[in-house]
Amino acid sequence: MSPSSKDRLLVWVLRACAGLSGAIVLLIAVFLVLESLPALRNVGFARFFSDPSWHPARYAADGAYNLAPMLAGTLLAMAGAVALATPLGFCAALFCHFYAPPGLARACRRLIELLAGIPSVVYGFWGLVTLVPLLNKVQPPGASLLAGILILALMILPTIALMADGALANVPAEYLRGAAALGLSRSATIVGVVFPAAKSGLFTGVILETGRAAGETMALLMVCGNVVQVPKSLFDPMRTLTANIALEMGYALGDHRSALFVSGLVLLALIVALAAAAEWLSKGRVYE
Amino acid sequence: MSRGRAADRLLALAVWVSVLAVAAVFFWILGSLLWSGMGRVTWAFLTTAPRDAGRAGGIGPILVSTLLILGVxxxxxxxxxxxxxxxxxxxxxxxxxxxxxxxxSLDVLAGVPSIVFGLFGTALFCQALGLGYSIFAGGLTLACMVLPILIRATEEGFRSAPSEYRRAAAALGMSRASALWHVLLPAAAPGLLVGLVLGMGRALAETAALLFTSGYVDRMPESLLDSARALSIHIYDLSMNVTGGDPNACATAVVLVALLLAVNGLAAWMTGRWLSRRVLPA
Incomplete structure (x- = not known):
């Protein structure tokens, strides 16, 4: 084999690898759509929001397929966790950059990296054995939207902090020196100079973590109580879309199974929309 | 001026209080896990089979299954x-x-929720390819999941190989294939290793994608087509479905977190060494 034909073979092998890796997303979309089709055909899209309840059955005519309470559960837990974790994560990043002495800042970053690596099932386990009993003392049953929000916030906090840390590190040093030369106080520098300059990086991080919060399964499955209902208060149990898939996939058949793939498809659409938003935001950088 | 100083104090207070509160909560989590799980982690726990649905006995077969899934x-x-x-x-x-x-498409893949990977894995590997609930199906599902991490780190490794290497190889008349094999691959190896370790960390931590691809069976697997239970699934099952399973779930969580810390620490150490080497003239 001459060297050039060997090269050509190599390039084709590499192209096949890259093509296959790139095609996985398409494969996922295709398989989700294919498996959702029976439910979309037999149940119809409208019934996923208008049916009286979620009592799925093997044949569409026998069941009720309202996904709305679980979609609400996913969105509520996501919104609560992001609202709680964002300011705390930003504070942790500010701490590492502007407040902590260098040694402490390094230790703090290490700790955050360590926490970002703890698996969700471990956070869920801690929530189940420690947090839920505590909340149960305040207001039974304990397993609730609030427990879900707290655990989810803890889970996404380290990554928000790491991304905010990266965004703050990208603020040009001249800006900080300029602010110091103008005699700005530290809080005025942070609010008036650092945040605007790091805006797009901070937003991108938050949006990516919003996606992770929407897709989180195990922790929410373990602490939310899994009752299918729109929670009326923070202390009501509820079920998310992801938990619903994890709970019912094992025994679901026919249109029920297919309906679970529909909820997967809804999740995927939500994530793709968030990723597009993050992409669009990170293009509008204020500095550079 | 005094208003500025008051705002300064307020912000500093907010930052310190929130960081201390968050750190306290995390130490509480790690501390309570270690406190109630550490005492049970013995050599016997790591090597014996679970008994009584996991309430007693150890996690031997589960460790083996986890490693096999990771290997695939x-x-x-x-x-x-x-x-x-x-x-x-x-x-x-x-x-x-x-x-x-x-x-x-790899960027999008990196953001796909793990439960969606689980749905995909069960539809493609378990059913369309007929693998059923098996180590194979679980490993393949995880492979799709870790690809973006692996590719990004490896690309970084190749990008850090100086372009003189490529020109020198071309000037020597090497084919691109042999330049790749003999020159660039060794130069990019650290990036590849970091990607490998990060991917392993992600795969070890995963639960939702394995629930209905590799399954729940807690026996020692006899082949790669057997259903097998990973460590993370064991924690989930013991704490949710087995009353009285909490102590062993906690011990398993300690083992899993220790493994992950080792893996992530290794990745951080390797990246650090690699970066410090790159500072030298390339």
């Missing part, structure tokens, strides 16, 4: 990821449509 995942994702990374960093012309499309 890495054996599949490593060559595929390496090939894709080489193409993206060495052979795709900057801004080529194919390269951009692959990158974009």
């Amino acid at each position: 995942c890495m054996a599949v994702s490593l060559p595929l990821g390496l090939g894709a990374a080489v193409l993206l960093s060495e052979f795709a012309e900057a801004g080529s449509l194919f390269g951009r499309a692959v990158r974009r």
Whole structure:
């Protein structure tokens, strides 16, 4: 084999690898759509929001397929966790950059990296054995939207902090020196100079973590109580879309199974929309 | 002026209080896990089979299953990821449509929720390919999941190889294939290793994607087509479905977190060493 034909073979092998890796997303979309089709055909899209309840059955005519309470559960837990974790994560990043002495800042970053690596099932386990009993003392049953929000916030906090840390590190040093030369106080520098300059990086991080919060399964499955209902208060149990898939996939058949793939498809659409938003935001950088 | 100083104090107070509160909560989590789980982690716990649905006994077969799933995942994702990374960093012309499309789709893949990977794995590997609930199906699902991480780190490794290497290899009349094999691959190896370790960490931590691809069976697997239970699934099952399973779930969580800390620590150490080497003249 001459060297050039060997090269050509190599390039084709590499192209096949890259093509296959790139095609996985398409494969996922295709398989989700294919498996959702029976439910979309037999149940119809409208019934996923208008049916009286979620009592799925093997044949569409026998069941009720309202996904709305679980979609609400996913969105509520996501919104609560992001609202709680964002300011705390930003504070942790500010701490590492502007407040902590260098040694402490390094230790703090290490700790955050360590926490970002703890698996969700471990956070869920801690929530189940420690947090839920505590909340149960305040207001039974304990397993609730609030427990879900707290655990989810803890889970996404380290990554928000790491991304905010990266965004703050990208603020040009001249800006900080300029602010110091103008005699700005530290809080005025942070609010008036650092945040605007790091805006797009901070937003991108938050949006990516919003996606992770929407897709989180195990922790929410373990602490939310899994009752299918729109929670009326923070202390009501509820079920998310992801938990619903994890709970019912094992025994679901026919249109029920297919309906679970529909909820997967809804999740995927939500994530793709968030990723597009993050992409669009990170293009509008204020500095550079 | 005094208003500025008051705002300064307020912000400093908010930052310190929130950081201390968050750190306290995390130490509470790690501390309570260690406190109630550490005492049970013995050699016998690591090597014996679970008894009484996991309430008693150890996690021997579960450790073996976890390693097998991880092995399948890495054996599949490593060559595929390496090939894709080489193409993206060495052979795709900057801004080529194919390269951009692959990158974009890998970015989306990195954000896909793990439960959706689980749905996909069960539809493709378990059913369409007829693997059933098996180590194979679980490993392949995880391979799809870790590809973006693996490819990004490996690409970084190739990008850090100085372009003189490529020109010198071309000047010596080496074919691109042998330049890749003998010159660039050794130079990019640290990036590949970091990607491998990060991918392993992600795969070890995963639960939701394995629930209905590798399954729940807690016996010692006899072949790669057997259903098997990973560590993370064991924690989930013991704490949710087995009353009185909490103590062993906690001990398993300690083992899992220790494994992950080791893996992530290894990745951080390797990246640090690699970066410090790169500072030298390239």
